[in-house]
């Protein structure tokens with residue numbers, strides 16, 4: 001399962017995104033389309049990038065009452081994406097609704113994964129601002145257990161928690177891990193951060209990498225460095 005680098009295409013226009021992807025010439029990186037690009041361009045950007053031969057993680061982080069999420073997922077299921085996410089904090093009922101909604105009439109569906117605690121959240125902020133009186137690891141593990149119980153395929157977490165998630169939920173339960181920086185890189189707003197090589201050693205299935213690739217002087221070289229560090 002996995003062992004791939006997903007490139008977060010956090011751009012605000014189709015033109016910028018396609019120009020970015022064109023630099024990869026023959027290569028077809030796994031692409032994440034998030035809120036910025038989806039809100040700017042709508043479903044057509046998903047179809048266009050899919051038609052170019054990329055696998056797509058649609059990252060809209062749904063979080064609402066179960067019925068609303070189920071209906072939204074049913075609409076999104078018409079897009080041929082490979083992975084889609086929602087917030088585990090929406091509870092098991094919401095996650096079960098999402099799974100039902102995203103399953104197409106022929107039984108097929110993308111991988112459905114739940115965001116546990118954002119990689120930009122520290123344990124201190126989680127405890128003091130979100131009033132969750134547990135350790136980060138306990139919280140991520142509890143959310144992962146809920147996601148597994150709801151029938152989801154995996155979670156978004158930091159590489160630091162990936163090993164424990166696999167121990168508790170099984171090797172096939174997918175860990176998708178943002179918060180990736182090169183050793184010399186700037187953390188920016190990320191808090192729970194590792195390098196691609198550390199993510200590999202910690203057992204992540206997929207790493208999600210945005211600015212270390214998109215803002216690099218040579219994005220293709222940065223992508224290739226991620227692939228080398230994560231998969232070699």
Ligand SMILES: O=C(O)c1cc(=O)[nH]c(=O)n1[C@@H]1O[C@H](COP(=O)(O)O)[C@@H](O)[C@H]1O
Pocket residue numbers: 008010034059061085115117118119120156157178179180188190208209210211212
């Ligand atoms: O669901 C996500 O993809 C996600 C979850 C999370 O906990 N942390 C996180 O950074 N992300 C996304 O992963 C990407 C990370 O981007 P960079 O920080 O630029 O590498 C962004 O598109 C975030 O929206």
